[in-house]
Amino acid sequence: MDNFLFIAFPYIALTLAIGVSIYRRLRQPYTYSSLSSEILEKRKLFWGSVPFHYGITLILLAHLLAAFLPGPAAWLLGDQTRRLVLEVTGMALGLYTFFGLVVLIIRRLAPKSLVQAATTYMDGLILFVLLIQIGSGTTIAIFDRWGGLWYLHTAVPWFWSLATFRPELVTVVSLPAFVKLHFVVGFLVILLFPFGRLVHLVMLPLQYLWRPYQVVIWNRRKPDSYVKEVAK
Numbered sequence: 001m002d003n004f005l006f007i008a009f010p011y012i013a014l015t016l017a018i019g020v021s022i023y024r025r026l027r028q029p030y031t032y033s034s035l036s037s038e039i040l041e042k043r044k045l046f047w048g049s050v051p052f053h054y055g056i057t058l059i060l061l062a063h064l065l066a067a068f069l070p071g072p073a074a075w076l077l078g079d080q081t082r083r084l085v086l087e088v089t090g091m092a093l094g095l096y097t098f099f100g101l102v103v104l105i106i107r108r109l110a111p112k113s114l115v116q117a118a119t120t121y122m123d124g125l126i127l128f129v130l131l132i133q134i135g136s137g138t139t140i141a142i143f144d145r146w147g148g149l150w151y152l153h154t155a156v157p158w159f160w161s162l163a164t165f166r167p168e169l170v171t172v173v174s175l176p177a178f179v180k181l182h183f184v185v186g187f188l189v190i191l192l193f194p195f196g197r198l199v200h201l202v203m204l205p206l207q208y209l210w211r212p213y214q215v216v217i218w219n220r221r222k223p224d225s226y227v228k229e230v231a232k
């Protein structure tokens with residue numbers, strides 16, 4: 001089972017993520033976004049989206065930086081004060097992100113609302129999987145002390161063994177089941193990435209930097225006061 005979860009499944013997830021992302025970009029380019037629902041509901045979107053996006057961006061950056069730069073990460077975590085600051089920051093960011101996600105889920109569940117009507121099964125599945133992933137990560141950060149440090153000696157060698165096609169799972173098989181759940185669901189998030197609205201992550205609207213100006217014209221009767229002002 002461990003062989004499937006920690007070797008086969010990560011490869012399946014990455015292959016599907018890359019393959020389906022490319023296929024969808026070529027075949028359905030106009031679906032490559034997260035259709036905005038701001039027009040349907042704005043208040044809860046603000047209180048959910050802002051904490052969720054700021055929190056998850058910083059947390060995923062920390063996951064990636066430690067994986068790609070294990071040397072500097074080990075140096076950062078080598079000092080007790082720095083380690084404590086990073087540990088507490090990780091917990092706070094986890095709780096902040098979790099709060100944002102719960103608000104976003106409540107917003108989509110609101111019965112008979114327009115937002116609920118515009119929510120697909122895939123949206124629901126992705127939100128549920130993210131809830132497990134962010135909930136488990138934050139629980140680990142709070143209850144399993146010095147996660148940043150043991151991440152470097154368990155997850156990072158496993159990642160690199162996969163990346164170099166010499167899979168080695170000795171550093172992860174003996175971890176507690178809850179921690180293993182977080183690792184496996186991490187790859188499930190990657191697998192689901194191209195199937196729903198998560199793909200908007202790779203859509204940077206860079207063409208806005210060089211596209212021609214837009215002229216926006218009102219297409220309705222202007223208030224009399226405005227017409228008089230312009231006529232002066």
Ligand code: HEM
Nearest residue numbers: 090091094134137138140141147148151155183186187189
């Ligand atoms: C397989 C890949 C992953 C591994 C090996 C992994 C590992 C870890 C570990 C060891 C921690 C505890 C850090 C600490 O105690 O400070 C953690 C925390 C966390 N993880 Fe992951 N993770 C993975 C993927 C993800 C993904 C894809 C997400 C979100 C979509 C995520 C969200 C979180 C959150 C919210 C926390 C709590 C905040 C923190 O302390 O950083 N993780 N992860």
